[in-house]
Amino acid sequence: MPYEEAAEPLEASPIACELLGLVGCGELFAFETLAADATRTSILEIKAALGSRACREFRNFEKVADRLRAMGADPDAAIGAYVPTMTEFHRHTAPRDLYEGLVKAYVGDGITSDFGRELSNYADPGTREFVAELLEETGQAEFVVPFVRKALSKNPGLEGRLALWGRRLIGEALAQTQRLTADREELSVLLVGTPDQPGRGDLAEFARMLARMTDAHTARMKKLGLAS
Amino acid sequence: MPYEEAAEPLEASPIACELLGLVGCGELFAFETLAADATRTSILEIKAALGSRACREFRNFEKVADRLRAMGADPDAAIGAYVPTMTEFHRHTAPRDLYEGLVKAYVGDGITSDFGRELSNYADPGTREFVAELLEETGQAEFVVPFVRKALSKNPGLEGRLALWGRRLIGEALAQTQRLTADREELSVLLVGTPDQPGRGDLAEFARMLARMTDAHTARMKKLGLAS
Numbered sequence: 001m002p003y004e005e006a007a008e009p010l011e012a013s014p015i016a017c018e019l020l021g022l023v024g025c026g027e028l029f030a031f032e033t034l035a036a037d038a039t040r041t042s043i044l045e046i047k048a049a050l051g052s053r054a055c056r057e058f059r060n061f062e063k064v065a066d067r068l069r070a071m072g073a074d075p076d077a078a079i080g081a082y083v084p085t086m087t088e089f090h091r092h093t094a095p096r097d098l099y100e101g102l103v104k105a106y107v108g109d110g111i112t113s114d115f116g117r118e119l120s121n122y123a124d125p126g127t128r129e130f131v132a133e134l135l136e137e138t139g140q141a142e143f144v145v146p147f148v149r150k151a152l153s154k155n156p157g158l159e160g161r162l163a164l165w166g167r168r169l170i171g172e173a174l175a176q177t178q179r180l181t182a183d184r185e186e187l188s189v190l191l192v193g194t195p196d197q198p199g200r201g202d203l204a205e206f207a208r209m210l211a212r213m214t215d216a217h218t219a220r221m222k223k224l225g226l227a228s
Numbered sequence: 229m230p231y232e233e234a235a236e237p238l239e240a241s242p243i244a245c246e247l248l249g250l251v252g253c254g255e256l257f258a259f260e261t262l263a264a265d266a267t268r269t270s271i272l273e274i275k276a277a278l279g280s281r282a283c284r285e286f287r288n289f290e291k292v293a294d295r296l297r298a299m300g301a302d303p304d305a306a307i308g309a310y311v312p313t314m315t316e317f318h319r320h321t322a323p324r325d326l327y328e329g330l331v332k333a334y335v336g337d338g339i340t341s342d343f344g345r346e347l348s349n350y351a352d353p354g355t356r357e358f359v360a361e362l363l364e365e366t367g368q369a370e371f372v373v374p375f376v377r378k379a380l381s382k383n384p385g386l387e388g389r390l391a392l393w394g395r396r397l398i399g400e401a402l403a404q405t406q407r408l409t410a411d412r413e414e415l416s417v418l419l420v421g422t423p424d425q426p427g428r429g430d431l432a433e434f435a436r437m438l439a440r441m442t443d444a445h446t447a448r449m450k451k452l453g454l455a456s
């Protein structure tokens with residue numbers, strides 16, 4: 001019961017709500033993505049591994065909702081605000097098979113986490129620590145990386161297709177990040193600033209953030225054995 | 229740790245393995261169905277409710293796998309044996325929207341549970357009790373029934389479509405049950421018997437079992453406010 005634990009009430013700053021909304025929504029969609037991947041194989045062992053990871057993401061979503069509640073915020077509003085963006089991302093990146101699904105789970109999770117960590121630089125220390133811990137332990141990598149690498153070594157045609165797929169994922173993710181930052185005033189003011197309200201960041205810093213996210217994506221693709 | 233608890237080892241009879249295989253696979257597919265339903269709505273509250281139920285089904289799947297392991301059986305083999313049948317059922321009953329998805333989750337879960345309970349009449353008391361407890365607490369009904377009833381009152385065209393959908397679900401489920409009983413020797417011998425090996429049941433009893441399952445389905449459809 002977060003209400004009882006908290007000696008001093010949690011800070012419900014707008015940026016903390018934005019950040020937790022984003023991260024919570026990311027966890028929920030990671031759950032949905034991994035559960036959908038489970039249906040893409042008939043090998044029980046893989047189904048079970050994906051299901052178990054999906055449920056871990058769902059528990060993280062619940063943790064975020066609990067924290068928002070403990071802050072006195074409405075989790076449905078805070079997390080729900082990100083549902084259209086995430087839905088749009090998923091509509092544009094529907095995997096055609098298990099491999100595309102797994103690459104998406106790993107790479108998509110990574111991109112959301114990166115953006116979450118970037119945002120958390122602007123949040124209070126308590127929220128920052130909470131988000132860091134949450135994003136730390138998703139542990140997709142250990143499962144997806146060897147699985148995809150093994151598949152690559154067996155299917156010569158797969159590498160090119162998955163490399164293109166990765167480019168599609170990062171392209172769509174960056175497009176959504178930019179759209180989001182333009183659409184959500186809180187994020188826009190924070191990350192970029194407006195003519196009458198300078199942000200803590202600015203357009204140059206925002207561009208550098210996107211560049212950092214792209215670099216991290218490239219590193220993840222390399223880990224999978226794929227060009228970006 | 230089931231191994232440590234068990235004062236006397238669990239009985240690994242063929243029928244216990246069949247039954248747990250069926251029930252475990254049913255739980256896994258219930259997880260997949262509910263998680264897929266979560267993607268069919270953009271209302272966060274409903275996404276969260278479906279996700280939470282999906283994860284409960286997944287935990288039940290894990291409990292079944294643990295018990296099979298504690299019996300000295302291979303859960304991948306026992307549960308995996310039912311994956312083709314379940315996959316076939318799902319291929320023939322792909323929901324077109326959230327309503328069809330929810331009716332399928334509720335009604336499909338009910339049919340699998342009914343078949344599980346029928347089979348458990350032939351199993352040892354320990355397995356019977358384990359399965360009964362597991363099937364008791366799925367609790368789809370409290371969520372799905374009011375949700376569907378409310379939708380029916382708002383969408384006049386929905387009732388006819390969902391009634392037909394229910395008929396498709398039970399038809400496909402009974403077809404798969406018959407196919408399964410014919411294909412899996414253990415089930416066939418048990419439920420129907422063979423010329424050289426009389427079963428504990430026979431063809432007449434098997435037909436009565438299908439009739440009982442159909443009755444239970446009719447009752448569930450009625451609870452949803454739908455004709456069967």
